[in-house]
Amino acid sequence: MHTPRGPEPEASAHTTYGCVGRNIPCTVCRARPRVFLVTVGGVDYWRCQRCEATLMDPASWPDRMAEKAVYDLHDNNPDDAGYRRFLSKLLDPLQERLPDRSSGLDFGCGPGPALAQMLAVEGHSMALYDPIYYPDRAVLAGTYDFVTATEVLEHLHDPSATLVLLNSLLKPGGWLAVMTCFQTDDSRFANWHYRRDPTHVVFYRQATLAWMARHWGWSMIIPVKDVALFQKPGLIAG
16 A cells, blocks of 8 residues: 655646647657646646547656665555555456466565465466566566556556566456546646655556557456456467
């Protein structure tokens, strides 16, 4: 779970919406230009006009050391009953769709891979990958019946490249299970708790996830708030 930060300034009084600038491609869909959304505490945020992702300006991205300092504060204890209930929002609808003894990868599992442990208890074989805590890239050479990414996508500096990788890791008919807080009301964005985490650099609206599904040819299910299940197309019988 995320560690709360202290109060931050309100949105800039001189904020203007709809101003086009900084011809930098969207990190999710590579479209350009982006539209300026808001400045909060000296940090600019942009809105992609194609996929509707909300993007922190790259000038404010934390470096790896700063990221790790924040991640080390997160209390993701696998023995915490509350944390396990939180993860069950994703696990339960995913488990309903998985064959027995499926193979899975917990991508961005963090220091305490609770979800992988919970899925292993259900009888699935689990591999772990995290660029900081479980950096063995050998697991990225395989393919899996499912891949989970809980509280991961919002941290990615290049989600487009990561989605290419995740798609390659899925077997035909495989599932990508994602958990991230969907961004909804722009008027509340400045004071939104999820924005306050300095390692969160991209925010996904439900429309963003729908764009991802269309782009990759995945089917998409939103079983509960903040959880999306994507299924890769299966093999075509010939």
